[in-house]
Amino acid sequence: MAGHSRRRFLGYLLAAPTLAVAVPVGEEFAMPGEASAALPSNPEIADLLDLSDLLNLAAAPTSGLVAVGVQADGTVSFALPRAEVGQGITTAVTMLIAEELDIGMDKVRVTLADARPELLCNQLTGGSNSMHSIYHPVRAAAAIARLALLDAAAGQWGTDASRLTITEGVISGPGGRSAPLGSFAKAAAGTRTKQLSAEPKKRPSLIGTPQSRIDAHDAVTGRKQFTMDLRVPGALPTMVCRGPHINAGVGSVRNLAEVRAMPGVTDIAVISTGVAVRANTTTHCIDAVRALRVDWRGGTVDGETDASVRAELRAITPPMPPPMPGAETIDLEVDFAFASNSALETNCAIADVRPDRAEIWAALKAPIPAHNEIAAKAGLLPTAVRVHVVQGGGSFGRKLFHDAALEATEASKAMGKPVKLMWHRTDDFRHGRVHPMSTSKIRLNHSGENVLSYEQRHMATQLDLGHGFGDAITSMLDKLPVADLTFNQVFFLTTQAMPYDFGITNQTLHEVPLKFHTSSMRNVYSPNVTGAREIAVEMLAKKLGKDSLELRRSFAKEERVRAILDKVAELGEWGKEMPPGTAQGIGIHVEYKSCCAVLVEIDCRPETVHRPVEEEGVTGPRVMRATVAVDVGVPVNPRGLEAQMLGCVNDGIGLVLTESLHMDRGLPLEGSWDNFFYTRQWNTPLDVRVFVMPKTTEEPGGAGELGVAATVGAVACAYGRATGTMPTSFPINHGTLSFEPLPRVPPIPQSPTDGLEHTF
Amino acid sequence: MPEHSFILNGNRVSVDTEDNVRVLWVLRDLLGVTGPKYGCGINVCKACTCHINGKAFNPCSVPISAIKPSDEITTIEGLADQRSGKLHPMQEAWLEHDVAQCGYCQPGQIMAAVALVRKARAAGTELDDAELDKLRNICRCGTYTRIREAIHTGAKNM
Ligand code: FES
Ligand code: FES
Numbered sequence: 001m002a003g004h005s006r007r008r009f010l011g012y013l014l015a016a017p018t019l020a021v022a023v024p025v026g027e028e029f030a031m032p033g034e035a036s037a038a039l040p041s042n043p044e045i046a047d048l049l050d051l052s053d054l055l056n057l058a059a060a061p062t063s064g065l066v067a068v069g070v071q072a073d074g075t076v077s078f079a080l081p082r083a084e085v086g087q088g089i090t091t092a093v094t095m096l097i098a099e100e101l102d103i104g105m106d107k108v109r110v111t112l113a114d115a116r117p118e119l120l121c122n123q124l125t126g127g128s129n130s131m132h133s134i135y136h137p138v139r140a141a142a143a144i145a146r147l148a149l150l151d152a153a154a155g156q157w158g159t160d161a162s163r164l165t166i167t168e169g170v171i172s173g174p175g176g177r178s179a180p181l182g183s184f185a186k187a188a189a190g191t192r193t194k195q196l197s198a199e200p201k202k203r204p205s206l207i208g209t210p211q212s213r214i215d216a217h218d219a220v221t222g223r224k225q226f227t228m229d230l231r232v233p234g235a236l237p238t239m240v241c242r243g244p245h246i247n248a249g250v251g252s253v254r255n256l257a258e259v260r261a262m263p264g265v266t267d268i269a270v271i272s273t274g275v276a277v278r279a280n281t282t283t284h285c286i287d288a289v290r291a292l293r294v295d296w297r298g299g300t301v302d303g304e305t306d307a308s309v310r311a312e313l314r315a316i317t318p319p320m321p322p323p324m325p326g327a328e329t330i331d332l333e334v335d336f337a338f339a340s341n342s343a344l345e346t347n348c349a350i351a352d353v354r355p356d357r358a359e360i361w362a363a364l365k366a367p368i369p370a371h372n373e374i375a376a377k378a379g380l381l382p383t384a385v386r387v388h389v390v391q392g393g394g395s396f397g398r399k400l401f402h403d404a405a406l407e408a409t410e411a412s413k414a415m416g417k418p419v420k421l422m423w424h425r426t427d428d429f430r431h432g433r434v435h436p437m438s439t440s441k442i443r444l445n446h447s448g449e450n451v452l453s454y455e456q457r458h459m460a461t462q463l464d465l466g467h468g469f470g471d472a473i474t475s476m477l478d479k480l481p482v483a484d485l486t487f488n489q490v491f492f493l494t495t496q497a498m499p500y501d502f503g504i505t506n507q508t509l510h511e512v513p514l515k516f517h518t519s520s521m522r523n524v525y526s527p528n529v530t531g532a533r534e535i536a537v538e539m540l541a542k543k544l545g546k547d548s549l550e551l552r553r554s555f556a557k558e559e560r561v562r563a564i565l566d567k568v569a570e571l572g573e574w575g576k577e578m579p580p581g582t583a584q585g586i587g588i589h590v591e592y593k594s595c596c597a598v599l600v601e602i603d604c605r606p607e608t609v610h611r612p613v614e615e616e617g618v619t620g621p622r623v624m625r626a627t628v629a630v631d632v633g634v635p636v637n638p639r640g641l642e643a644q645m646l647g648c649v650n651d652g653i654g655l656v657l658t659e660s661l662h663m664d665r666g667l668p669l670e671g672s673w674d675n676f677f678y679t680r681q682w683n684t685p686l687d688v689r690v691f692v693m694p695k696t697t698e699e700p701g702g703a704g705e706l707g708v709a710a711t712v713g714a715v716a717c718a719y720g721r722a723t724g725t726m727p728t729s730f731p732i733n734h735g736t737l738s739f740e741p742l743p744r745v746p747p748i749p750q751s752p753t754d755g756l757e758h759t760f
Numbered sequence: 761m762p763e764h765s766f767i768l769n770g771n772r773v774s775v776d777t778e779d780n781v782r783v784l785w786v787l788r789d790l791l792g793v794t795g796p797k798y799g800c801g802i803n804v805c806k807a808c809t810c811h812i813n814g815k816a817f818n819p820c821s822v823p824i825s826a827i828k829p830s831d832e833i834t835t836i837e838g839l840a841d842q843r844s845g846k847l848h849p850m851q852e853a854w855l856e857h858d859v860a861q862c863g864y865c866q867p868g869q870i871m872a873a874v875a876l877v878r879k880a881r882a883a884g885t886e887l888d889d890a891e892l893d894k895l896r897n898i899c900r901c902g903t904y905t906r907i908r909e910a911i912h913t914g915a916k917n918m
Contacts, residue, residue, distance in 0.1 A: 086862025086901050212858040219863030220851040220870060222795025222836035229794035237789055263778050281777065281785040286801065344799050344807060344864045344900040393797070393864030394900045425800040614894060643861055643903070650902030673804045673898050682893040684904035751782050751801045755821030758803065759812060760879055 008197045009140030012065070013190035018072060019148055020189065021196070022065040023141040025081065025119070025133065066113075068097060068141040070149065074169050074182030076101060078141075079113040082134065083125040083365040084215075085343075085395035087704045088640035091214045092131055093138055095637055099206040100142030101149075102166040103181065105214065115367035115387035125365035126400050126520075131636060131700045132593065143198040145188075149181050152188035208695060210639035215391075227348050227361055227390045228422055235350050235418035236266060238411055239285040240274040241292045242431050244744035245299030245666035246516060250275060254293040262288050269414035273403075273431075276411040278419055283751065286424070290746040300515035302666040306337065306437070309663060312512045313439045313459040320443045320455055327445040327452055330539050334442070334532035335729045337660035338461075338668065339435040340676050341521035345393025346428040351408035352418035357384045362405040363392025370402035377409045396651075397520035398433055401464075424748040426671035434661055434668070435521035436461040436511075440532035444502065449544055451555065454502035454536075458492070458529050462511040464518045465491055486511075492525055499590040500537070500555040522651050523705040526591060527712045531656070534587045534713025535726055548717065549574050549586055560696055561588060564597040564629035567691050572599035572627030581605035582624075583722035587713020592702030594632040598649065598710040600685070601625040602718040613682050616674040618738045621722070623653050623715055625687040628707060633697035642690040645707045649688055650679040652711020656719070656727075658683060660734045664741075671742040671749070677733075765829045768793070769838025775824070783819035783827060784808045787835060795836035795867045799898060806897035809868035809875075810835045816875030836867035839874070850874045853914030861901035869897050869907055877915045887915055 011023035069077045076097055084090045094108040116123055146166065153171045154161040164173045172178040218224035243249070250270050253259075259277070260268050264284030269276050277288040323329045349362035351374075358378045364370050367389050375382040392399050408421035423432065438460035445452040465488055492509035509525070521527075537555075541548035549569055556562050565588065568574070574584060581604050588597045604621040611619050628645045635641055658677035661668035670676040677683075712730075720726035729735075742749050765774035768791070775790050784801075787793040787810075796819060799807030803821040810819055811834040812827075819833075827833070839848045847855075850870050860866045872895055880887045892908050899907065 086864075088861070212855065213860060215863065216855050216858060216860055219860035219866050220836075220847070220854045221840065222867045224863045225794070226797075226864060228788075228798065231792065237785075264781075281781050281789040282798070282801075283781040283785045284778075287780075342900075344797075344805065344862070344898060346798070392862065394862045396900070422798070425802070425805070615896070617896075639858055643858065643906070646905055647861060647902035650904060672802060673800055678898065678900060679902065679904070680898065681895045681904055681908075684902075686889055686905075686908075688905045749802055752803050752821040753780075753823050753826070755783075755803060755818050756812070756826055758821075759815040759817045760875055 008199055009136070009143055010195065010197045011140050011144040013144070013148055013194050013196050014067065015190045015193050018185040018189050019070040019145055020067050021141045021144045021148065022067040023137045023144070025066050025137045066137060066141065068145050070145055070182065070185045070188070072182050072185045074103070074180050075107050075109055076103060077109045077111070078138070079111050081113045081116060081119055081123040082130045083363060083389055083392060083395070083399060084112060085363060085365070085392035085399055087644060088213060088637065089130045091211060091640055092636045093134065094214050095206050095211055096135065096138045097142045099204050100139055100201060101146050101181070103169040105211065107169055110214070112389040112391065114389060115364070115371040117368050117371055117382060119368065123368050129592070129702055132702055135634070135700045139200045140198070143200050144196050147196065147198045148188040149184050152184040153179070156187060207636050208638070211637050212639060224391070226345055226393050227350060227363055228420065230350060230361055230390065232350050232352060232361065232418055232420070235352065235420040236278050236280060237282045237285050238276055238278040238408070238419040238421040239282070239289050239424060240271070240276050240407060240427070241289040241294060242274040242427055242747045243294070243296040243299060244747070245302045246431060248296040248299040251295040251297045254295065255291070259288050259291050262291060267415040267417060269411055271407060271410040271414060273407055276407070276414070276421070278411070278415055278417065282422070286748060286751060289748055290750060299666050304514060304663060304666055306663050309437050309461060309514065310335070310439070312514070313437065316510050316512055317439065317441055317459050318457055318510065320441065320457070324445045324452055327447050330444040330446070330536055330543065332442040332532065332536050332539065333728060334440045334535060336438045336528045337731065337734045338437045338663055339521060339655060339659055340429050340432065340661050340668070340670065341396040341398050341435055341519060342428045342432050342676070343392070343394030343396055343398050346425055347398065347404035347423040347432060348421060349405040349408040350418065350420050351405070351412040353378050353409055353412040358409065359386045359388070360405055360409060361388045361390050362402060363390050363395070363399050364402055364405065365395060365399045370405055373402065374405060374409045377406055378413055396522045401433060401519055425673070426742060426748045429661070429670045429676055430668050431517065433517045433519040436463050436518050438528045440529055442532055442536045444536055444540060446540065451502045453504040454498070456507040456529065456533065457510060458507065458525060459510045461516055461518065462513045463488055463520070463524065495524055495526060495591055496529055497590045499557055499561050499588055499595070501557050502555065522648070522708050526589060526709040527652065527655055530587070530589045530709035531712035531716055531730070535716055535720070535728070538717040538720060539726060547575070552586065552588060558595070560631050561590065561595050564588070564595055564631055564693060567629035567693070568597045568599040568627045571689055571691055574599060581722060583718050585714045585716070585718025585721055587710040587717060589706060589709035589713070591706060593697070593699055594630065594701030594703055594706050596628065596630045596706045596710045598707060598714040599627045600711070600714045600718050602715065602722050604719065604722040616739060617680060617682065618658050618677050618733060619682065620657055620733055621719060622683060623685045626685045626711070628690045629693060630690065630703065630706065631693040631696055632701045632703050634695050634700040635692045636700055638692040641692050641703055644703050645690040646688055648705070648707025649711050650684055651708045653683065653715055654679040655708070655712050656715040656730055656732065658731050658733055660731050662737060667744060669737070669741040675739045675741070764824045764827060766827045767832040769834055770842050777824060779825035780823045783822045783824055783833070786824050787819060793835055793837060797864055797867060799865070806872055807865050807868040809871040809897065811871060811875060814878070816872050836871060839870065848874065849917035850914035853910040853917065856913060857906045857910040859903050859906040859910050861903055865897060865899045869899065872897050873907070873911045873914060877911065877918055887911065
């Protein structure tokens with residue numbers, strides 16, 4: 001929905017001691033009438049109405065207010081109704097406020113808002129939607145605050161506001177008068193709430209310039225606080241003993257009294273996910289968890305292994321329409337294994353549940369549904385519960401859920417004491433959420449260089465979109481011109497944009513309702529769906545004897561896509577001479593009103609594939625170089641965008657080459673970072689270059705997940721070109737188990753004691 | 761409960777706890793020093809990396825009983841110059857390259873980087889790509905390339 005040009009912003013001057021301006025979030029985009037009228041019958045809905053729009057539309061009717069406050073000391077505060085999990089949203093929002101008010105970024109204090117149930121669908125951080133949804137409201141609030149400050153100064157100085165300027169937080173006017181903007185914070189405050197409007201700056205000077213993260217100093221000094229770093233009186237370390245299968249419940253505990261008497265242990269309680277132990281230190285918790293003898297009830301997927309799940313996916317694969325008469329076809333089936341979206345910070349939360357109230361601290365991307373469920377679990381009215389959103393140590397889809405917050409609530413209630421509950425890493429891999437296993441089946445009909453149709457059937461184990469997106473999407477289901485779709489299918493349709501003009505295009509989703517713990521993983525369906533599509537495009541180029549970049553260019557629907565292809569071709573030296581066993585590969589992805597192209601160079605020569613790594617780990621082919629071009633419409637902070645693309649590249653490499661979960665009788669075998677092979681230093685490219693395209697639209701698109709799918713396509717295609725065989729099963733090393741699995745019982749490993757033998 | 765004493769970021773500290781409690785939890789749970797992060801507890805992720813007597817170690821895998829009263833432990837909180845507050849050149853390099861994303865792994869990354877540079881210096885070896893490949897610290901946000909660039913910058917100024 002491009003095409004908004006400059007507009008006046010509406011907001012409210014609040015009755016408050018110092019200046020405070022509130023604006024609605026979401027309202028700017030409220031135009032469901034237009035959207036549905038424009039929808040085509042061909043279900044390429046993502047081209048017209050993507051997930052970002054859907055989330056904004058869902059938010060529109062309930063749009064709560066967000067407020068910018070100006071204090072007398074010249075600082076400006078804003079409680080952001082979004083989560084910061086490393087993606088840099090707090091830095092970008094700081095820039096927007098500093099921009100409109102002409103103050104230094106160090107004068108802006110962005111905090112994360114507590115759960116605000118009145119915001120309904122408007123406190124969701126997901127679908128790379130944050131910048132898109134918050135860009136105009138935040139600029140509006142700051143622009144109105146600027147207006148109010150200038151009016152107040154003009155009043156005191158007996159001049160006209162139009163004759164005043166703000167530079168670095170200082171208001172200047174005729175006759176050399178000047179004063180810091182904070183000195184008008186009181187005078188500018190409303191005595192009654194009234195409506196005001198303002199225009200954003202015509203020529204932004206800060207937006208679009210590279211800025212470092214506002215929390216960089218805290219991060220490098222150890223001062224940045226995550227949930228487990230907070231000091232809540234009485235909240236002692238708490239861990240949970242979990243079963244040998246996913247969702248196994250506690251039958252009975254044989255040695256409860258014995259474990260309760262262990263040193264340091266203060267409390268033990270059976271909760272719905274296992275046996276919770278609270279103790280003086282985490283070591284005491286680990287010892288107690290390992291000592292527990294529990295009889296477990298069955299879980300929900302006890303019999304399932306990789307092979308059985310794969311067979312179920314094959315079984316629900318609908319037949320492809322027959323080849324078009326006279327047409328040639330390219331047929332392809334691409335498999336992806338389960339993968340873990342475990343962040344480096346494991347699932348964790350602090351809970352203090354009292355008989356009459358509760359307080360929770362956790363990194364939550366969907367704090368409102370969390371708030372409601374926590375209240376229900378605590379047996380309290382939602383109004384008696386406070387949920388604080390803490391900065392997260394990564395998310396990758398995990399923090400859309402509040403598994404640890406619910407457990408902490410249950411444990412604190414059962415024990416009658418505050419708890420600081422943390423998942424062990426092994427649990428985080430085995431019982432934490434996973435990205436679904438999938439098979440994508442593609443049939444492309446073409447007649448020579450003319451592509452007539454593109455069919456893609458995507459089969460996957462069911463994805464849990466329930467907590468975060470669920471509410472937003474369910475509220476929109478009846479407003480979409482598509483009948484009988486589950487909300488997962490709606491989600492699929494609104495995220496899978498097709499960047500190529502491939503004639504009649506039909507992409508559908510088919511899920512097997514198996515009860516794994518699932519969630520998105522730095523993108524919901526796209527890495528797998530786009531990866532498979534890019535392989536098909538590569539096969540088409542090969543069959544036609546065409547240059548694969550040129551082929552993508554010629555079929556690209558949008559000029560923006562051609563521009564990023566040209567950019568990576570130029571910077572990445574597309575087509576350069578490469579030694580045998582090495583190759584370039586390219587992939588593109590379009591989503592969230594943004595697009596991204598990735599060009600990689602891979603080395604599949606035996607000496608590289610078998611390079612040694614000290615201790616445990618896998619090597620294999622190495623991506624040596626990656627070049628990324630990204631177009632997000634309005635790049636707010638290019639340095640932050642580069643960082644996100646860098647992360648996306650490493651995620652994509654892992655998904656294609658090394659990282660997966662092996663499901664075995666209802667539990668992943670992986671239990672450590674030396675089992676689940678996320679990209680490590682010895683597998684990362686030595687040279688990554690990201691080019692951020694200058695502004696192309698008026699709406700900032702999403703970027704946090706965008707680069708993963710393009711990288712998956714690029715690495716897979718490069719591998720195919722380097723080895724002469726196009727891979728169709730990912731990651732390519734999934735067939736070999738490269739580690740000795742940890743035992744299932746006890747559920748977590750003991751910490752070693754020989755650390756001093758490994759100093760360096 | 762046995763009393764354990766050691767030097768933490770230049771100050772003598774003591775704690776009463778069982779012998780087997782790992783140093784990471786002495787720091788985090790008992791002393792409230794939260795710069796070193798938990799990422800695995802089994803000496804794999806390296807998020808907890810600190811220094812002992814100037815060398816990198818992983819406190820999640822060392823029982824407090826193995827620490828002597830004369831041992832000096834440095835966490836990320838103690839890396840900057842304790843008197844002037846001036847950041848260590850490696851921290852400065854991290855700022856210059858805007859390395860951190862979520863930041864969770866970064867205290868461990870910086871402590872490991874400082875030790876790696878010192879080790880290479882002592883051995884008179886070059887900090888080349890092969891040496892950097894040996895760093896085992898996980899960064900799930902994927903900041904690896906910026907980490908490598910920052911280490912080169914930091915090394916120059918150390
Ligand atoms: S927590 Fe110490 S190495 Fe992972
Ligand atoms: S910055 Fe997030 S794990 Fe490294």
